[in-house]
Amino acid sequence: MSARPPPDAPSLLGEGASPAAAEPHYLGHRDRLRARFAQGGADALPDYELLELALFRAIPRRDVKPLAKALIRRFGSFAEVVSAEPSRLAEIEGIGAGVIADLKLIEAAGHRLARGAISARPLLSSWSAVLEYCRATMAFAAREQFRVLFLDKRNHLIADEVQGRGTVDHTPVYPREVARRALELSATAIILAHNHPSGDPTPSAADIRMTREIVGVLDPLGIIVHDHVILGREGHASFKGLKLI
Template structure:
């Protein structure tokens, strides 16, 4: 006699159909995560695991930003599923960078914020990234130049200018994150930026902005009159 299908199979079909019909908008965070997990975990109900991950890390974003080892340590996840979740996160970052590259010209901080948040907002340590721009203000590439506390000791203005010259860029945007979530610039942030502006000016390089990002907010030093 035929056996009944496991109940989770019908649930998987329903949640996939919900996404196919309306996208992510009607899905709660745990449902989005549950849907993702169905592509990494076969023959198992992924709803309890989605809830466990949300409970452990706090939100969908924090699950995707979590360290792979921390993800793998959650019962039911393992290294393979942890790697899958990190792949999803990395793909979003690359997609955001491609969108930024396709922008005709960079004219405002809002144009780079989505990429900044995708790249940096979820990191547990401070990270300074440079966005190199051509003479037409299009993105050449990006580069991470410092990890840890961002100040004039960890990364000198001279190094930032040297890396910009090496990229054959005519302008640069500095971007870094504040893991605390408070995007208010420190005195060191402001002094470092002003020194970079002055050093770059002597070599004909423009510093368009220094953007600080958190998970929920960002701060443009240019828009706020700091440079």
């Protein structure tokens, strides 16, 4: 039988330590965070903690709170982090291909969920869902994009297409291309949408001019422009609401 150490022999784990105390501190934090999310949902967590949950799978053995906070400092919010371009995400130390893939998957899932809310219903009777879809897909993008929602005679969605991507403050749009695509799809109406990366959704003079050009091309074809919505981090602007069309 081996000799037992005397009661006052020093522990290899340190004075007062136990095997459980030697575990990484973040393991208990992860369990508590998951429990809070399970009980209260996303509303129970600030953006950086929700982002921590998103990082757990890609980074299983590391405290990700500093990284989550660094991402929020750089981009501003959870939505802006998952919407950020991969090249900008990669600029953050500790962000690799696995993390970027997970974040872009979350973004894509959000877009699919928002699209599902509008795909089976007349769009004009579910306008809040249309705005939420446009906000999810465009509001936090770093560059301008111009999107067209093509509708049938019952105002159901036929197709949702990005007609152009541009710089931080300009997207080239060609009214005749919009008309050509509407005719190809047998659309009887469209909704226009684009984003302002500056965050301010106020229509510019160029936005107003371009919208009126599209209306002018489509009107003789019997295709209605229901609205043009501009999305920004600070909200949205409706051309119809502003009586610009």
